[in-house]
Amino acid sequence: MYFEMLKGEVIMGRKPSYTESELLDITKKLVLEHGYDGFHLKLLSQHLPGARSTIYQYYANKEEIVAACMKRVISSVIEKASAIDETDTMQALQELLGIYVDESKLHQLLGDAHKINTTNSAAASRDLDVVEQGHTTLKIQLTRLFQRAQQEKNLREDIPLPVLIGGFFNLINTPNMINVPNPEWSKLLFQMWIGGAQR
Template identity: 55%
Template structure:
């Protein structure tokens, strides 16, 4: 009998994230995960008890990643803060797709899944509050139109975040292009 290959928790969560992006919550299962990591399915159970726990841990990690990028943004210059926020979201552009699984995770069977999903929900609230705070400040400073509801402004902002980079430029270049289009529009004055 051959020796079992072992993988790290990070490798397990990396594979989970890729599979969620490819197959979604409904198409994800532990057998599929074990086929995409170098090791036996039993190794998964050394880290997580079930599908819900591994997905919840993956979602928590994704939320933590974006929160680390967002928490360091200096909000004193709202124009720069909007740009930096856009850049962070573009760097994590798959976050929205990954987090779409959050409303499907059954937290009733696992305290670990419940804790992770609570973190995700609280993180979402923090991110939303920060973005709205920056948008409102930008409206008060005359950087953004004050006659447009800030929720509508934020909705368009996220439409830009989800725009595919069909030019194939770097994230930094793509952020500049989208920021300028979002801030100034594409029509001629």
């Protein structure tokens, strides 16, 4: 049996009342709701069962928790994106949009990454490096697919690549006002983007 002192509370070999995955799920939800500045450990503990000190069994501070949350989100997107069969370029782009729509809050979440002070946290610094590398990986994939789509004459070549990519990526910010499931919504967005709205 081991003894661990956490914020004045002695925990004797006791299992945490929530998993690390559950902790990161709640963190993501709260950071999206309150922003990085409005997120703090007291708020997090109010949404978790058990003592606040249990948080420290997983992470040392707010910076580590949020950085780990960001890393998990972008790692999930990359895993799904890298599994796409790119044989059919346009189909691959449609599937990629579906993944982005499923994580449509990705930009909002990662937008606060620059606010995380990593001076006193090597773990947070490492996780943010993964986030930055993840951005690069997604950008490379998107650029590759768009270049191929232009070469295959599936997309207009007179529109600069950054404009095509920017417009495509910003489709995820379109509010789903008809409240259809994400797969159906992403297909509608793709059809609008590829065909335009003009008759």
